[in-house]
Amino acid sequence: MTSAPAPAPAQDAPPRGRLRGVLGTSAGIAVAMGVMNVATYGFQMVSARLLGPTEYGAVASLMALLMVVAVAQLGLQATAARRVSTDPAAVHLIERDVLGVTYRAAWAVGALMLVLAPVVHRLLHLDSIWPALLVAAAAVPLTISGGQAGVLQGERRWLALSMLYLGIGVPRLVLGVLALLVMPSETSAMVGVALAMLAPAIVGWVALRPRAGSAARGAASSADGAAPVRPGRRPVAREALAASLALLAFFLLSNVDIVLARNLLPRHQAGLYAAGLILTKAVLFLPQFVVVVAFPSMSTAHERRRALLRSLAAVLGIGAVSTLAAWLLAPVALVFVGGAEYADVQDELWLFAVLGTLLSMLQLLVYSVLARRGRRSQLLVWGGVLALVGLGATTASLPGLVAVVIAVDALLLLVLLGLSLHRLGADEPADPTQSQTQGQTQGQPHGQGTETD
Numbered sequence: 001m002t003s004a005p006a007p008a009p010a011q012d013a014p015p016r017g018r019l020r021g022v023l024g025t026s027a028g029i030a031v032a033m034g035v036m037n038v039a040t041y042g043f044q045m046v047s048a049r050l051l052g053p054t055e056y057g058a059v060a061s062l063m064a065l066l067m068v069v070a071v072a073q074l075g076l077q078a079t080a081a082r083r084v085s086t087d088p089a090a091v092h093l094i095e096r097d098v099l100g101v102t103y104r105a106a107w108a109v110g111a112l113m114l115v116l117a118p119v120v121h122r123l124l125h126l127d128s129i130w131p132a133l134l135v136a137a138a139a140v141p142l143t144i145s146g147g148q149a150g151v152l153q154g155e156r157r158w159l160a161l162s163m164l165y166l167g168i169g170v171p172r173l174v175l176g177v178l179a180l181l182v183m184p185s186e187t188s189a190m191v192g193v194a195l196a197m198l199a200p201a202i203v204g205w206v207a208l209r210p211r212a213g214s215a216a217r218g219a220a221s222s223a224d225g226a227a228p229v230r231p232g233r234r235p236v237a238r239e240a241l242a243a244s245l246a247l248l249a250f251f252l253l254s255n256v257d258i259v260l261a262r263n264l265l266p267r268h269q270a271g272l273y274a275a276g277l278i279l280t281k282a283v284l285f286l287p288q289f290v291v292v293v294a295f296p297s298m299s300t301a302h303e304r305r306r307a308l309l310r311s312l313a314a315v316l317g318i319g320a321v322s323t324l325a326a327w328l329l330a331p332v333a334l335v336f337v338g339g340a341e342y343a344d345v346q347d348e349l350w351l352f353a354v355l356g357t358l359l360s361m362l363q364l365l366v367y368s369v370l371a372r373r374g375r376r377s378q379l380l381v382w383g384g385v386l387a388l389v390g391l392g393a394t395t396a397s398l399p400g401l402v403a404v405v406i407a408v409d410a411l412l413l414l415v416l417l418g419l420s421l422h423r424l425g426a427d428e429p430a431d432p433t434q435s436q437t438q439g440q441t442q443g444q445p446h447g448q449g450t451e452t453d
Contacts, residue, residue, distance in 0.1 A: 029370040056275070057267060061124045072106075075245075078150065079204075091154070094236075099208070105143055110137070112168075141197040144204070172193055250362065253409070258273065272344055280355045280357065283359075286356075295371055319353070325351040356405070375421065384412040
């Protein structure tokens with residue numbers, strides 16, 4: 001991966017100890033996110049075993065809903081990371097504005113999910129309304145951690161960001177499993193998840209707290225030079241909203257199938273489909289570190305095309321190996337998704353790995369659009385959501401639903417990739433310095449412009 005040409009902001013001080021030394025580098029992000037994903041899906045594996053197909057189907061649908069709710073978190077993270085990395089001179093001012101928007105957004109998302117709790121209860125056929133209320137409670141700290149992570153990512157504070165990612169996964173596994181051991185139910189599972197969401201927000205607060213009063217000092221220190229331009233909270237909020245809507249389309253695309261399964265398939269088959277999606281989500285998030293590392297390069301005009309192609313190749317390679325392993329080692333993969341109780345889905349597990357590969361490549365393309373602040377390509381993802389709902393509603397079996405989801409995602413990937421490469425080829429400047437001066441000629445920091453691909 002190439003790195004962003006902008007001057008790197010201050011990083012964490014060189015850590016002591018081998019583990020902290022690894023986590024304090026960009027490579028440590030891959031390690032931390034790997035642990036996060038293993039812990040996250042370890043919780044789902046344990047849940048599948050302790051609850052069985054029927055109740056686990058409810059937990060899987062709640063976790064899918066929480067992923068959709070997380071679009072606000074990811075939108076805030078993408079906005080903060082892009083703004084900080086492209087305008088390091090104004091990092092303190094940007095941090096203050098981003099965190100101000102983040103706290104307001106967190107309470108708004110929590111309130112919205114609280115109001116929608118009765119709808120969630122009925123739509124997902126939950127045993128009680130409590131799991132839906134717990135999703136609303138978890139949404140607040142989850143959203144807060146997004147803005148915090150974006151500031152840390154933009155400043156290249158890899159150690160603190162790695163610890164935040166570890167805080168997302170490990171506490172969920174520990175607290176979630178403990179709650180299920182006390183009482184194996186969907187409500188207990190969500191109690192553990194809601195409590196675990198406090199951990200990354202606390203890590204982010206501790207990492208950024210020493211800098212709470214530095215914004216004023218940063219502004220004062222620039223009095224004898226060119227003072228950085230404060231973006232203001234409204235532009236940050238607008239960009240975060242646009243990014244969240246784009247990510248909402250992607251997460252609806254990657255999670256609406258479990259809702260379809262819960263409403264179209266018998267409950268046992270819906271539970272089998274949910275178990276197969278454990279493998280899908282594992283393959284989807286296994287190469288997620290590629291997005292984090294490549295995002296700064298995809299925000300730079302003369303590096304976008306190369307960064308996207310190299311990243312897609314890396315994601316495709318990881319997905320291909322995962323799919324081959326799921327095909328050749330299907331019995332082992334079955335253990336991974338829940339064990340012998342889910343044996344009826346064993347022959348289709350490699351298809352769920354294919355689905356995860358397609359989704360991981362689509363995710364990278366969506367972030368590429370966000371990095372260049374594209375607009376029109378986002379409509380394609382929304383079109384994919386509508387197509388998936390419309391075509392998926394015509395199926396009545398597990399293999400049929402899997403086939404429809406793969407077909408829709410594959411077609412969307414081909415169309416979006418073709419348009420993205422065409423746009424990037426047209427936008428790539430012949431002179432790399434052109435991308436650095438373009439923002440200045442427009443009277444704004446590099447990377448703040450908007451494209452309408």
